[in-house]
Amino acid sequence: FDVDPLRRHTFWTIVIGGTFTWLGLYGVNQSTIQRCISCKSEKHAKLALYLNLLGLWTVLVCAVFCGLVMYSHYKSCDPWTAAFISAPDQLMPYFVMDIFSSMPGVPGLFVACAFSGTLSTVAASINALATVTFEDLVKKAFPNLSEKMSTWISNGLCILYGVLCTSMAAAASLLGGVVQASLSIHGMCGGPMLGLFTLGIVFPCANWKGALGGLLAGISLAFWAGTGSFIYPAPPTKSIPLQLSTLNCTLANSTEEALGTAAPTLAPERPLLADTWYSLSYLYFSAIGCLGCAITGLLISFVTGPSKGEDIPPVLIKPVCDLFCFWSKRLKILLWCGVQHDSLEMDFEKKLPKVAANKTRADYTSKNNTNKENNHQIRGYSSEENSYTNKSRESRL
Numbered sequence: 433f434d435v436d437p438l439r440r441h442t443f444w445t446i447v448i449g450g451t452f453t454w455l456g457l458y459g460v461n462q463s464t465i466q467r468c469i470s471c472k473s474e475k476h477a478k479l480a481l482y483l484n485l486l487g488l489w490t491v492l493v494c495a496v497f498c499g500l501v502m503y504s505h506y507k508s509c510d511p512w513t514a515a516f517i518s519a520p521d522q523l524m525p526y527f528v529m530d531i532f533s534s535m536p537g538v539p540g541l542f543v544a545c546a547f548s549g550t551l552s553t554v555a556a557s558i559n560a561l562a563t564v565t566f567e568d569l570v571k572k573a574f575p576n577l578s579e580k581m582s583t584w585i586s587n588g589l590c591i592l593y594g595v596l597c598t599s600m601a602a603a604a605s606l607l608g609g610v611v612q613a614s615l616s617i618h619g620m621c622g623g624p625m626l627g628l629f630t631l632g633i634v635f636p637c638a639n640w641k642g643a644l645g646g647l648l649a650g651i652s653l654a655f656w657a658g659t660g661s662f663i664y665p666a667p668p669t670k671s672i673p674l675q676l677s678t679l680n681c682t683l684a685n686s687t688e689e690a691l692g693t694a695a696p697t698l699a700p701e702r703p704l705l706a707d708t709w710y711s712l713s714y715l716y717f718s719a720i721g722c723l724g725c726a727i728t729g730l731l732i733s734f735v736t737g738p739s740k741g742e743d744i745p746p747v748l749i750k751p752v753c754d755l756f757c758f759w760s761k762r763l764k765i766l767l768w769c770g771v772q773h774d775s776l777e778m779d780f781e782k783k784l785p786k787v788a789a790n791k792t793r794a795d796y797t798s799k800n801n802t803n804k805e806n807n808h809q810i811r812g813y814s815s816e817e818n819s820y821t822n823k824s825r826e827s828r829l
Contacts, residue, residue: 438666438711440612449715453615456622456718460629463560502527508680516681521610554597562589613662616714620658623721624650630722631729636749637738638729646729654721660710664702667711 434442458464458481471477502523511517517526525543532538566586571577577585627650631638638646712720733739 437713437716438708440666440713441715442713445713445715449619449713449717449719452623452626452718452722453619453715456626456722457618460625461622462564463557466560498524498527505531508677510676510678510681513676514678514681558590558593558597561593562586565589612714616658616661616717619714619717620651620654620721623654623718624725626718627722627725627729631726633748633750635726635730635733636744638733639736639739641736642729642731642733645732646725646727649728650721650723650725653724654717657709657712657720658714658717660705661712661714664706664710667707 433444435444436442437445439445467480468477471480505527511526512520512523517523525539528542529539532542563586566582566589570585570589571582624647628643628647631643631646
């Protein structure tokens with residue numbers, strides 16, 4: 433329960449920082465939204481997320497127990513401190529090879545399971561990247577592409593993103609722990625995006641200038657803290673709070689002798705922000721980007737002139753004041769910033785965007801035309817009386 437934000441994993445960093453990180457992953461991430469939109473209805477999308485939540489909790493509980501078991505097993509001989517492994521990410525494979533060394537095939541099964549789960553997620557992400565690039569960039573620049581050429585371009589984009597992902601995976605080994613590097617990148621990218629969506633959904637007074645300025649500010653703050661943490665890592669007292677021992681390691685004595693005979697080296701100079709701003713827990717990167725985007729966006733919106741609530745469709749806004757049921761209606765209406773949330777009936781063709789209104793009107797017209805065509809095809813049906821004049825035909829139907 434240490435409130436120090438510089439420590440990597442505490443109750444507060446996991447609860448506060450983890451909330452922003454996972455909100456960015458499940459709330460505004462493209463791959464997650466793509467899966468939710470593909471569901472049959474909103475109810476099915478919520479059910480899919482709840483089932484995914486159960487699976488995520490199961491994986492996290494297993495990971496926590498694996499960490500406790502490894503810490504207990506290597507309490508007197510830490511492989512990382514003893515230089516048996518070169519990175520903390522190698523600890524789990526080393527542990528599997530250690531305890532299952534007398535059982536041929538089990539370590540290979542473990543590696544196969546780990547890679548199968550990873551490749552399935554990476555394949556979906558590569559497909560999403562290629563699809564978004566083709567639809568938003570290539571197709572708009574070249575609208576008259578043939579179907580065959582579109583397929584070739586999509587396949588080429590998949591190969592290109594696959595090579596880039598493989599290169600990034602190789603470079604991630606230089607950034608420390610892979611899990612920490614992955615969550616750091618997700619936080620630096622997803623935090624400002626979460627702040628942008630929060631700014632648009634919760635605050636109707638925000639305008640496009642505030643959204644753009646807030647997004648740039650959130651990205652700058654998050655990448656400033658994240659890049660600084662990669663260049664100047666936090667001291668071991670903050671990143672490794674538990675005691676690690678190498679007393680029972682077979683190579684401990686030789687390692688200590690080698691370290692004792694080595695010439696002393698001077699510690700590299702660190703800037704003033706290295707032990708404060710750059711040493712923040714990586715779980716706070718998403719919170720920094722989100723809050724920086726929202727606060728800066730609101731300030732810019734108020735300076736440049738807030739948006740008028742009368743021009744905003746109420747279905748696109750979820751005011752935060754509605755979460756507090758004990759607030760008076762007068763105060764809620766004031767915080768609605770002019771958005772007509774209290775209207776019981778809405779003219780969807782005026783309130784909703786034109787695309788949705790045109791789509792609704794077209795679907796309704798198409799449905800009426802289809803019904804009329806079907807009615808004319810049935811002999812003996814009277815559209816005015818909504819009945820059949822041919823009783824034998826009606827009885828058969």
